[in-house]
Amino acid sequence: MAEPLIIAIPKGRILEEALPLLARAGIKPEAAFSDENSRALRFATNRPDISLIRVRAFDVATFVAHGAAQLGIVGSDVLMEFDYSELYAPVDLDIGHCRLSVAEPVAMAASDDPREWSHVRVATKYPNLTRRHFEARGVQAECVKLNGAMEIAPLLGLADRIVDLVSSGKTLKENGLAEVEVITQVSARLIVNRAAFKTRAAIIAPLVEGFRAAVAQKAA
């Protein structure tokens, strides 16, 4: 029998919403998977040919792009940041909705006109996406890569602006920041490794179809 398929699921934000979708697609993980305290990294499911791994969102894309996992669930923000050529995103899972935005201190935003920017210094988890976004509109972006707590960067003078995920805008507000530009809307996607998609089509194609149906069922 062939190696089991591995589906990479991100910790945090998307995990909770992903579980009902997995269930509708016919995949039920073992109990330890939902236990935040479990130290296990790999989990069995009700299907002997499928197991799950739980990793950081950015690593989901990396595992799947390299073929170490064959499928994954990840936000479109991460896909845009890496722009891996070996990833397919055949299903928009319609979960994990938020947006990726540029924010700056409220006082600065009051007098700032984004049309006049030529150079910006930005703290972000998404340096590639940020650079591409600003380049496309003729602005040179100098990115300071951070892994979290972006909101503090403008306050401490690390960078004037940040590019980060925004859902309610509460965190921005609490840190005295204002959203000045939306780069893109974000939602979670089912991703598939390109080579696996071709070479194991017999098992992956129905699975992808299952997720597609699960999303349609939820929407209905």
Next chain:
Amino acid sequence: MTIAPGLLPEGFRDRLPPQAEAASRLLHRAIVAIGRHGYDRVTPPLAEFEETLAGRLKSARSQDLLRFVDPVSQRTMALRPDITAQVGRIAVTRMAHRARPLRLCYGGPVLKLRATQLRPEREMIQAGAELVGVSSTAAVIEVLLVAIEALEVADVTGITVDLTLPDLVETLASGALPIDPDKIDAVRSRLDAKDAGALAALGAAAYLPLIEAAGPVALARAKLAGLGLESRLDAVDAIAAAIGDRATVTLDPTERHGFEYQSWIGFSLFGAGLAGEIGRGGAYSIVDANGGEEQAVGFSLYLDPLVDAGLGQEPRRRIFLPIGYDTAAAIALRAEGWTTIAGLAEGDDGRALGCSHLLGNYGPTPY
């Protein structure tokens, strides 16, 4: 700053035993298999004038080439990132007068300016064949069968051939599924990434069935019915039928992934247990000296992933010949397939030199 001994530039490596031998064995086997189908070998040079190389490469631009000024001619030269374009050049210049269809094959190293995170190598071995003068279904079938045979003799199992229709989006955009010309590039790029969410956001939801169609040929065919693609799909069926059970055939109608320069059909090759694509090809046209175009079909194989997966290695029986050994006996042993390691000084240790046997008075004796 000094460079640590042995440090190589990023993306380059030494191949040591037994991989070095496996690499040359696999290349040899593949080229011989291709040659038996009537493809004659050509050997273009490692570097050319940038102008002639870049002009023919449709897959790479000048800025993707490793370039330097030739101290002799003072012209810019470039190392080849791909041999296909060179073979195309040979076909329409020096071999333009030869009868068509012209069958040529090649094998050798190529050099990429930039590696990707997923393929860190900048130097790789490329082998392949080009069938110049035709691009019919029959030609595609021949080329695919040659490619499959070359992979088979290189010990690749579980071969998958993924067919694609490179100009499909243009065809549909000007016919069955019209889209705004400004959006064609974006739609094509999102179709390539099979990014259903972004495609819908572009207002090209009508193209979503194309993403869903990717998969085994029979299934893909059913999903593409009614789009006016019958002649293409008949060709796909003929190809799948000709390949039969020698490989799994899938159809991915909208794959781009470097197929920009292919005409009506392209394909990628995959093997069981081998990460990523191990070969690709398709139909294309070569621009000749007079600006005319000549049809061609070809494929390239990338052999390094095979070597990395341990293919092409053959166990060797190594035997130590102590000083003063019987020369005739050693010749006989090599003829039988033994690898002999001769002792040159008293202290030489056969075991340390990787030998399993010692040539004793009564023939090979295990250590």
